[in-house]
Amino acid sequence: xxxxxxxxxxxxxxxxxxxxxxxxxxxxxxxxxxxxxxxxxxxxxxxxxxxxxxxxxxxxxxxxxxxxxxxxxxxxxxxxxxxxxxxxxxxxxxxxxxxxxxxxxxxxxxxxxxxxxxxxxxxxxxxxxxxxxxxxxxxxxxxxxxxxxxxxxxxxxxxxxxxxxxxxxxxxxxxxxxxxxxxxxxxxxxxxxxxxxxxxxxxxxxxxxxxxxxxxxxxxxxxxxxxxxxxxxxxxxxxxxxxxxxxxxxxxxxxxxxxxxxxxxxxxxxxxxx
DNA sequence: AGAGATACCTGGGAGC
DNA sequence: TGCTCCCAGGTATCTC
Numbered sequence: 001x002x003x004x005x006x007x008x009x010x011x012x013x014x015x016x017x018x019x020x021x022x023x024x025x026x027x028x029x030x031x032x033x034x035x036x037x038x039x040x041x042x043x044x045x046x047x048x049x050x051x052x053x054x055x056x057x058x059x060x061x062x063x064x065x066x067x068x069x070x071x072x073x074x075x076x077x078x079x080x081x082x083x084x085x086x087x088x089x090x091x092x093x094x095x096x097x098x099x100x101x102x103x104x105x106x107x108x109x110x111x112x113x114x115x116x117x118x119x120x121x122x123x124x125x126x127x128x129x130x131x132x133x134x135x136x137x138x139x140x141x142x143x144x145x146x147x148x149x150x151x152x153x154x155x156x157x158x159x160x161x162x163x164x165x166x167x168x169x170x171x172x173x174x175x176x177x178x179x180x181x182x183x184x185x186x187x188x189x190x191x192x193x194x195x196x197x198x199x200x201x202x203x204x205x206x207x208x209x210x211x212x213x214x215x216x217x218x219x220x221x222x223x224x225x226x227x228x229x230x231x232x233x234x235x236x237x238x239x240x241x242x243x244x245x246x247x248x249x250x251x252x253x254x255x256x257x258x259x260x261x262x263x264x265x266x267x268x269x270x271x272x273x274x
Numbered sequence: 275a276g277a278g279a280t281a282c283c284t285g286g287g288a289g290c
Numbered sequence: 291t292g293c294t295c296c297c298a299g300g301t302a303t304c305t306c
Contacts, residue, residue: 110283112284157276262279
């Protein structure tokens with residue numbers, strides 16, 4: 001399930017595969033995922049060249065030669081591939097962009113939570129309006145203990161929900177929120193106004209370290225995620241708390257617990273995380 | 275207004 | 291074996 005590290009790996013691989021390629025044809029097989037895919041067919045993409053790709057949170061933007069861009073989000077089951085045209089279409093591949101090197105950019109999404117649309121870039125190098133509400137980029141200098149502490153004063157929610165709020169910090173989903181709070185030794189249920197500045201610093205440091213390490217490992221494959229080359233993310237082998245309910249905590253041996261927050265599972269060690 | 279709950283979607287696994 | 295039920299997840303939209 002693609003979170004920020006997965007999106008970063010997809011973005012890097014897509015940049016290698018698509019930079020300088022010209023789109024020669026568009027096929028849409030499914031009318032709608034999160035939004036309608038039909039506008040892609042009449043967007044006039046044929047003849048446009050892809051300048052490169054960049055990432056913001058879990059979104060990937062592929063800049064086009066006419067100043068517009070392809071905006072992508074991978075939901076929880078989105079997979080993109082760039083493959084030879086002779087390979088038959090898979091069951092849940094919804095869009096084909098034919099390229100001038102004879103290959104096809106294929107957009108697959110089993111659960112149809114993904115997004116692929118053409119957007120306007122207001123000024124070269126800026127982000128599309130659709131991403132305006134996103135909060136701090138977790139690996140940037142903007143995301144600091146002070147920033148999180150300040151955001152936590154303004155909210156009454158549990159710290160885990162704060163970490164997963166895209167308006168505060170973008171790209172941290174359920175898996176990495178769990179791993180971050182375990183590494184920072186903070187309970188996911190702690191009310192955010194109670195967080196101290198040192199705790200916020202621990203959380204931010206842990207998030208950055210875990211995300212950077214997960215990017216290095218090629219992301220986390222739980223069930224659906226695959227990299228552009230079809231490889232699986234290796235970070236799943238390094239998960240310490242996510243999905244470990246009933247198993248011993250890797251630090252103290254105490255039984256890992258699971259609670260539900262915002263409809264999602266939170267895993268934590270009751271002894272290590274306060 | 276802020277925060278929690280729900281719908282969207284499909285495949286896989288559990289349980290009967 | 292085959293059916294039903296539940297769960298996973300991010301985001302938009304709702305309800306209180």
